[in-house]
Amino acid sequence: DSGVTQTPKHLITATGQRVTLRCSPRSGDLSVYWYQQSLDQGLQFLIQYYNGEERAKGNILERFSAQQFPDLHSELNLSSLELGDSALYFCASSVEGGHSTDTQYFGPGTRLTVL
Amino acid sequence: AQKITQTQPGMFVQEKEAVTLDCTYDTSDPSYGLFWYKQPSSGEMIFLIYQGSYDQQNATEGRYSLNFQKARKSANLVISASQLGDSAMYFCAMREKTSYDKVIFGPGTSLSVIP
Numbered sequence: 001d002s003g004v005t006q007t008p009k010h011l012i013t014a015t016g017q018r019v020t021l022r023c024s025p026r027s028g029d030l031s032v033y034w035y036q037q038s039l040d041q042g043l044q045f046l047i048q049y050y051n052g053e054e055r056a057k058g059n060i061l062e063r064f065s066a067q068q069f070p071d072l073h074s075e076l077n078l079s080s081l082e083l084g085d086s087a088l089y090f091c092a093s094s095v096e097g098g099h100s101t102d103t104q105y106f107g108p109g110t111r112l113t114v115l
Numbered sequence: 116a117q118k119i120t121q122t123q124p125g126m127f128v129q130e131k132e133a134v135t136l137d138c139t140y141d142t143s144d145p146s147y148g149l150f151w152y153k154q155p156s157s158g159e160m161i162f163l164i165y166q167g168s169y170d171q172q173n174a175t176e177g178r179y180s181l182n183f184q185k186a187r188k189s190a191n192l193v194i195s196a197s198q199l200g201d202s203a204m205y206f207c208a209m210r211e212k213t214s215y216d217k218v219i220f221g222p223g224t225s226l227s228v229i230p
Contacts, residue, residue: 002159002161002162042220042222042223043220043223045217045218048217058217088158090160092160101148101165101167103150103162103165104162104218105162106152106159106160106162107159108159
């Protein structure tokens with residue numbers, strides 16, 4: 001158990017809908033990262049927050065957004081869902097995120113299926 | 116260009132034998148960190164081992180060791196005394212100083228341990 005929690009574990013929804021994925025980082029970690037893992041794209045970095053502020057952006061679509069709250073939990077919002085958004089979405093956390101040594105610990109993931 | 120290359124999409128190893136999973140990387144940054152993660156069929160991403168670019172010695176964590184050859188830009192993972200529970204996908208990842216907040220993952224190697 002990494003100490004990172006994600007809810008829900010599974011999510012099935014229809015095209016065009018909007019969903020919210022939730023993540024609680026490990027105790028003491030200030031950075032939260034979101035990743036998407038699909039069969040054809042592999043593990044793709046989406047976005048990172050550090051202590052409530054957006055710090056880095058990866059291959060995140062405009063239909064997707066995220067935020068980190070004062071209690072450091074984070075939410076990833078996916079809207080106007082398409083079939084291709086079906087994937088495993090991971091949240092990871094790390095102490096700081098500003099050093100090459102900073103290790104990211106992953107949550108169990110949310111498996112999103114868009115029908 | 117791919118930053119992380121894992122040339123073995125699938126590997127088989129006999130139980131109790133050692134196995135080496137290859138990883139080569141591409142960076143011009145003198146400061147970087149290398150990570151290995153394990154993803155069993157249950158889906159979670161488990162951190163295994165870390166190697167810093169300035170570390171003089173190869174990293175070891177229990178049955179996991181990293182064969183770090185900086186000049187060749189390779190960071191191979193060695194698993195000794197393989198166990199059935201080692202069957203999983205293994206991902207090599209890198210974090211560069213110029214983009215500390217972004218971890219780049221390789222495509223992964225699927226390892227199957229045969230009894």
